[in-house]
Amino acid sequence: MDTHTADTAASGEAAMGDILQSTPCEGVLLIRMNRPAARNALSIRLLGGIAGALRAAQSDPGVRAVVLAGDDKAFSAGADIKEMPDNGIPMWGQKERLLAWKTIERFPKPLLAAVEGYALGGGCELTLLCDIVIAGEAARFGQPEVRIGAFPGDGGTQRLPRVIGKSRAMWMIMTGNFIDGRKACEWGLATEAVAPGQALPRACEIAREIAGMSPIAIEMIKQEVLMTDSKPLDESLSLERKLLLWQTEDHDEGIAAFMEKRKPVFKGR
Numbered sequence: 001m002d003t004h005t006a007d008t009a010a011s012g013e014a015a016m017g018d019i020l021q022s023t024p025c026e027g028v029l030l031i032r033m034n035r036p037a038a039r040n041a042l043s044i045r046l047l048g049g050i051a052g053a054l055r056a057a058q059s060d061p062g063v064r065a066v067v068l069a070g071d072d073k074a075f076s077a078g079a080d081i082k083e084m085p086d087n088g089i090p091m092w093g094q095k096e097r098l099l100a101w102k103t104i105e106r107f108p109k110p111l112l113a114a115v116e117g118y119a120l121g122g123g124c125e126l127t128l129l130c131d132i133v134i135a136g137e138a139a140r141f142g143q144p145e146v147r148i149g150a151f152p153g154d155g156g157t158q159r160l161p162r163v164i165g166k167s168r169a170m171w172m173i174m175t176g177n178f179i180d181g182r183k184a185c186e187w188g189l190a191t192e193a194v195a196p197g198q199a200l201p202r203a204c205e206i207a208r209e210i211a212g213m214s215p216i217a218i219e220m221i222k223q224e225v226l227m228t229d230s231k232p233l234d235e236s237l238s239l240e241r242k243l244l245l246w247q248t249e250d251h252d253e254g255i256a257a258f259m260e261k262r263k264p265v266f267k268g269r
């Protein structure tokens with residue numbers, strides 16, 4: 001057993017391709033990107049690994065929230081620039097890659113990012129698909145594609161301005177300059193900035209809190225909040241009202257527990 005495998009086994013993490021998976025606490029799945037020598041560049045294999053883990057998590061009722069992390073040097077340095085085009089199709093347009101991004105985008109359960117080090121290009125765009133982003137203060141967020149004569153093509157030109165505003169997004173995308181975890185938090189790209197090294201424990205703590213809620217309510221919240229990106233306000237408000245009419249056992253339990261002054265026990269029904 002090599003040192004890496006031994007470390008992995010000791011930490012209870014299962015290695016699958018370019019990701020490591022573990023359960024830091026009940027209901028929470030931790031997916032760690034594991035290409036440290038390449039700063040967790042998003043090769044098709046790594047993106048496919050994340051998508052595969054999310055597909056499995058989606059149908060596993062035991063998973064209530066997922067935390068996505070890298071290592072202390074990089075969350076992810078973005079698309080793997082060294083990955084060669086196949087069949088004449090540029091790497092950016094490879095079917096497996098696009099399908100993997102779609103899976104991440106459509107993942108219905110809470111997805112949290114724990115960011116230390118670089119979150120660049122596709123790595124920054126990956127954080128834009130996460131519902132909650134915890135950043136180490138020294139983390140570096142950026143869209144440096146312009147420096148290689150390109151632009152963010154995994155949703156960045158559309159999602160970044162929606163999150164931080166047009167002028168700041170233009171500055172980030174046109175100069176390729178980075179912002180640190182504190183500024184990312186100030187600009188709304190991150191939820192919280194924490195001391196270096198604390199992003200993962202803090203993200204797991206929040207995931208654990210969310211995992212204790214009704215999973216049906218949580219999935220409805222995610223669906224409804226994300227409607228702000230895709231639907232006009234009158235349409236999303238009317239959908240919100242319709243969704244509110246859903247009766248669930250968890251909702252009955254929440255009300256009963258409040259009346260009886262006890263902690264609710266949610267069953268996801």
Ligand code: CAA
Nearest residue numbers: 037038039041077078079080081082120121122152153154
């Ligand atoms: N793709 C492939 N390999 C990468 C990579 C990437 N995005 N980022 C880093 N690496 C590799 C480096 O080539 C290097 O490999 P070797 O040891 O074999 O030379 C290794 O990772 C370590 O990198 P550095 O020595 O450069 O490490 P550093 O800590 O000094 O710098 C960095 C880290 C600032 C992330 C720097 O590597 C860098 O600028 N990387 C490129 C970042 C980038 O341009 N990202 C955007 C990609 S394009 C994209 O994402 C497109 C899209 O939206 C569609």
